[in-house]
Amino acid sequence: MSEMLYARDAYGQALIELGGKNKEIVALDADLSGSTRTAGFGKKFPRRFFDFGVAEQNMMGVAAGLASCGKIPFVSTFAIFGSGRAWDQVRNTICYNKFNVKIVVTHAGITVGPDGSSHQAIGDIALMRAIANMTIIVPCDAPETKEAICACAEYQGPVYVRLGRPKVPTLAKKDKFKIGRARILREGKDISIIACGMMLKQALDAAEVLEKEGLSARVVNMHTIRPLDKKAILECARLTKRIVTCEEHLLSGGLGSAVASVLVENIPTPVAMIGIRDRFGQSGSPEDLIKEYHLSTDDVLQACRRLL
Template sequence: MPKIATREAYGEALAELGEKIKDLVVLDADLSKSTKTSVFAKKFPERFFNMGIAEQNLMGVAAGLATCGKIPFASTFAVFATGRAFEQIRNSICYPNLNVKIAASHAGITVGEDGATHQSIEDIALMRALPNMVVINPADAVETKKAVFAAAMHKGPVYIRLGRHPVDVIFDESYEFQLGKGVILKEGEDVAIIATGIMVGEALKAYEELKKENINAMVVNIHTIKPIDRDVILKAANCKAVITVEEHTIYGGLGSAVAEVLSEEKPVLLKRIGIEDTFGESGKPEELLKMYGLTVDRIVSEAKKLLKLKAI
């Protein structure tokens, strides 16, 4: 099974979109080789703008271009896009509901050796809190391409979370992506594993391990964190317990979004797996995922615990 970083698929999708949408423009903060917007820049140099290491200005210019009828994709590292430029995203993009797409790479702890300062683990929470913002966290390269196309067609602000680390390709080209709609990848009635981003692949592996022990798990891919698919979450709640899995803090991300739906409409046993109120560290991506419990073994273990608790 091939491994491709979602940022790579983003670069390819932009180049394809550039052929179809002449009003599409791309902006970057002097990181085009890393964010892969360089692919678009090489093909359409007159529609690419390097704003330098000035992320607030990056977002402000993107907002201005949107008012002129352009469809700007603004890219930089997630920690800078959502942290350094938060005010500009809030007041210049989301408040006037402008058609700006923010595609931020190097999200999560799988940034690796760059360490805590560059590992954005709170970006989904920040973007999800903003009115008018759509938040997408694709699972693999195929879903990333389809998400980028869907974002370009959507009218309004969109945040797309992208990764540096190569991940397994889960889907093929027949896969259908629909903004705001979760996807049930595996049916089951014992425990529902609701995952997002790169953890979808781990959830599918956990499904296979649980199956060996006669535990039937449902696996749900939530690629759009906002708007969240309430219907698929409520269907998952028909299981005896629910687990959420994300490469993000458990505060404000997928786990929180699912908990909000369940607590209001269908309370059920819930365990959130994610980064628990701490910053990341420097290390190899695989080692960090293990250190923070973002593994198949952890998902399987938590599933067993919940089912045992349910049986009491």
């Protein structure tokens, strides 16, 4: 079993490292710095850390003002608030100005678990996809989170980085992380599974099972939802002719719909989508919720079998 780590721990550590190298980096939080892990940065660089209390809209506006003066604000809260509560501020005051603000949210998706629906951001990717200029990254594990945070500190412009709450397994990756370039985690010729975030684990597990049945699945880590790696998607279409997408998100407006759009416009290809279908979340353990919302390895396998 690969190592289980919190992606948000990796975020907190990366932020401290970056803060030591670049004094323009500042961190902002809205009363969740312990959970989002910005607290460590605050302890190390108290002058560059600002807590705004339970007031996300103001926090986003302040981040824009800081960025207008050359600062690089990392803004953190839970995904549900960072995307929804302050959407207008993110759209009109951060993205429209193309400000260099990094919104790094945690507790995304259904696996927030027992806190229930009010805290489960399952439409945040769609919300961010509806804003031009916004780069959207969904890292799959702790090391990739660190790579993504470092990459977005180098990148000029607004970025939304989506992290979950629970520990996630560390996955084997060969190539270097690059914004907008998908990572092939496994080669295969019969079907492609394009996934992001914690769904990569289910995708890889499904590929293992299929291999035992004599079928080879290509597993693609689509960590960047925008700019989407169209080349990688079309390569999958050419190589395997069947594609399954997996995301811990509503099917409306998420990774699956983004991938499908690329395919329909270029190489129409049969697609099966794993994701949440027009439902709110609810309380439960992450494991139970993964089953209830059809995000399990079995669900990925069934989707593959429908196409094979």
